[in-house]
Amino acid sequence: MASRANQRVLLGCALLCAAVLTCADSSRLSAAESQPQPAVATMNFPVASAARLAGDAKQTRFILDLDQTVTFRAFTLADPYRVVVDVPQINFQLPSGTGGGRGLIKAFRYGLVMPGGSRIVFDLAGPAKIANSYVLEAANSQPARLVLELEEVDRTTFAQSLSRDGRPELRPAIADAPPATVSAAAPEPAQQKPGDERAVVVIDPGHGGIDNGTQSSGESEKNLVLAFGLALRDRLEKNGKYRVVMTRDDDTFIPLNDRVKIARNLKAALFVSIHADALPRAEGDAQGATIYTLSDKASDAEAERLADAENRADAIAGFNLAEEPTDVADILIDLTQRETRTFSNRFARLLMGEMKSTVRMHKHPLKSAGFRVLKAPDVPSVLVEIGYVSNKGDLEHLVSEGWRSRAVSSMAQAIDGFLAKRMATAGSAN
Ligand code: ZN
Numbered sequence: 001m002a003s004r005a006n007q008r009v010l011l012g013c014a015l016l017c018a019a020v021l022t023c024a025d026s027s028r029l030s031a032a033e034s035q036p037q038p039a040v041a042t043m044n045f046p047v048a049s050a051a052r053l054a055g056d057a058k059q060t061r062f063i064l065d066l067d068q069t070v071t072f073r074a075f076t077l078a079d080p081y082r083v084v085v086d087v088p089q090i091n092f093q094l095p096s097g098t099g100g101g102r103g104l105i106k107a108f109r110y111g112l113v114m115p116g117g118s119r120i121v122f123d124l125a126g127p128a129k130i131a132n133s134y135v136l137e138a139a140n141s142q143p144a145r146l147v148l149e150l151e152e153v154d155r156t157t158f159a160q161s162l163s164r165d166g167r168p169e170l171r172p173a174i175a176d177a178p179p180a181t182v183s184a185a186a187p188e189p190a191q192q193k194p195g196d197e198r199a200v201v202v203i204d205p206g207h208g209g210i211d212n213g214t215q216s217s218g219e220s221e222k223n224l225v226l227a228f229g230l231a232l233r234d235r236l237e238k239n240g241k242y243r244v245v246m247t248r249d250d251d252t253f254i255p256l257n258d259r260v261k262i263a264r265n266l267k268a269a270l271f272v273s274i275h276a277d278a279l280p281r282a283e284g285d286a287q288g289a290t291i292y293t294l295s296d297k298a299s300d301a302e303a304e305r306l307a308d309a310e311n312r313a314d315a316i317a318g319f320n321l322a323e324e325p326t327d328v329a330d331i332l333i334d335l336t337q338r339e340t341r342t343f344s345n346r347f348a349r350l351l352m353g354e355m356k357s358t359v360r361m362h363k364h365p366l367k368s369a370g371f372r373v374l375k376a377p378d379v380p381s382v383l384v385e386i387g388y389v390s391n392k393g394d395l396e397h398l399v400s401e402g403w404r405s406r407a408v409s410s411m412a413q414a415i416d417g418f419l420a421k422r423m424a425t426a427g428s429a430n
Contacts, residue, residue: 045091046070048110049143053102057125060103062148064120066090066135069144074133077318078162081124084318085133085148090118104128104150111210113253113317119210121318124150127158198243199269199419201236202262204373205229205246206275209253211316214278216389222251224398225274228386231404232274235412242269242419253317256372263379269419270347271381272411273373276398277306278390287391288362289407291351292383293344294375295368306385307369343380347418351382354414358406360387360397380418384411 050065072087092110101107106123113119132149136142153161205225207213213221226248233244245266247259263271279286286302298304352365362385374381386407387394397403 045089046087047091047093049093051094051098051108051110053105055103057103058152059131060105060128060150062105062108062122062150064146066144066146069135069137070146072133072135072146074130074148076128076130076158076162078158080315081127081158082315082318083122083124083128083130083148083150085120085122085146086113087118087120087146089116092118101125104152109210109212109316111212111253112251113209115252119318121210121316122150127153127155129153129158129161196243198241199423200245200266201242201415201419202245202247202266202268202271202379203229203233203236204259204263204271204273205248206273206310206373207253207313208248208251209317211253211313214276214389216278216395219389219395219399221276221278221389224276224389225386226251228398228404228408229274231408232272232411235408236415239412239416241416255314255317255319256311259373260376263381264376268376268379269422270415271374271376271379272415273371273381273383275310275383275385277385277388279388281390285391286362286388287394288360288365289355289387290362290365290367290385291348291355292371292374292385293348293366293368294341294371294381296370298369299367300364303367303369307371310383311370311372337377340376340378340380343422344374344382347380347414348382350418351384351411351414354410354417355407358410359403360394 047067048064049067052063054061054063070087070090072085074083074085076083089112090110094110099108099110101123104125106125108120108122110120111118128150130148131151132147134147136145136147138144205222205228207222207225211222213225215221229246230249233246236242236244245262245268247262248254259273277286277290292303292306298307348366352361355361356365371383374383387398389395389398
């Protein structure tokens with residue numbers, strides 16, 4: 001009985017989290033998302049060279065200049081109102097600053113969501129329908145163009161158009177895709193050696209692809225945390241004691257649930273998510289690394305703001321949150337979860353002990369909040385914000401190899417200490 005009551009409380013919290021999630025403020029990320037993507041391997045992908053908006057709050061047109069025609073699929077999403085355009089992988093060479101809004105479009109962003117697939121996501125000022133969408137061939141000295149015409153509608157009309165489009169299509173590119181998420185959810189073949197019984201450590205660089213994370217002075221969170229994650233992997237693999245698996249090792253978007261699934265499928269001994277924070281300009285300055293664990297209630301307002309922002313990753317990449325399986329039943333296996341949380345907290349304290357001697361820490365370095373990526377009930381999980389890209393000193397550290405190598409060493413030290421103790425305990429229990 002006690003556990004059922006407990007479940008109900010947790011369920012309430014989970015629903016509350018979901019509600020917070022859907023109405024999270026987007027102002028923090030709006031400017032940050034529209035930077036050009038770093039060049040990815042570009043084979044013969046179509047090149048997009050310019051994008052522009054025309055029109056007003058009733059009718060807005062988006063035009064993308066391309067060097068060849070492409071196939072595409074456009075659809076709308078609710079809560080928040082968005083339009084998503086899925087295209088084959090495109091080499092976006094848009095001028096810096098592209099992505100601002102006009103008329104019905106508040107802002108837009110673009111980038112890779114999986115190998116072979118790019119996406120453009122428009123944040124809308126209100127409900128709108130796709131009145132027309134087409135691709136024009138090059139003609140009269142104009143390049144090939146992808147054109148999207150939006151028209152204002154009321155909420156009821158918008159909701160009807162959603163159901164007419166058919167719910168199953170809401171996750172099209174990913175569902176049809178060969179890959180990123182499927183292979184990501186299973187261990188990579190190279191790392192899956194039969195008889196390999198080493199403990200698995202999953203390293204999770206946040207964001208990726210279309211989701212840049214926070215940005216400052218031209219540095220994207222997604223690139224900083226990938227570099228950090230790869231360095232940590234290399235450091236851990238050197239001692240050979242663990243099997244190290246990355247949720248992503250390139251510039252691809254991975255949905256939050258898939259990151260959790262990777263850790264769960266591998267029965268990982270530890271999940272470490274790597275992020276870098278930014279403080280909205282109006283909120284002054286903050287600096288140093290912070291270590292987060294999962295809790296139903298955020299430890300303070302800043303932790304809550306951060307969890308809301310980090311939890312928006314799927315919305316930023318054009319996923320419909322309502323369509324995402326929430327694993328509510330799974331995340332509420334309270335006994336396992338309580339034990340897991342004890343281990344997560346133990347690792348967080350160990351990590352702080354190691355990091356504080358080499359890395360500048362935030363003035364309150366241990367915090368907790370409802371991060372979706374920390375919700376595996378059976379895998380001890382922490383999320384480390386390695387610093388603030390909005391702070392000049394932190395940013396200098398974040399891009400410095402020397403700093404990275406020291407920070408990575410202290411993190412590897414903590415992982416070693418934590419797993420040595422866990423494995424000793426597990427061994428003596430047999
Ligand atoms: Zn982040």
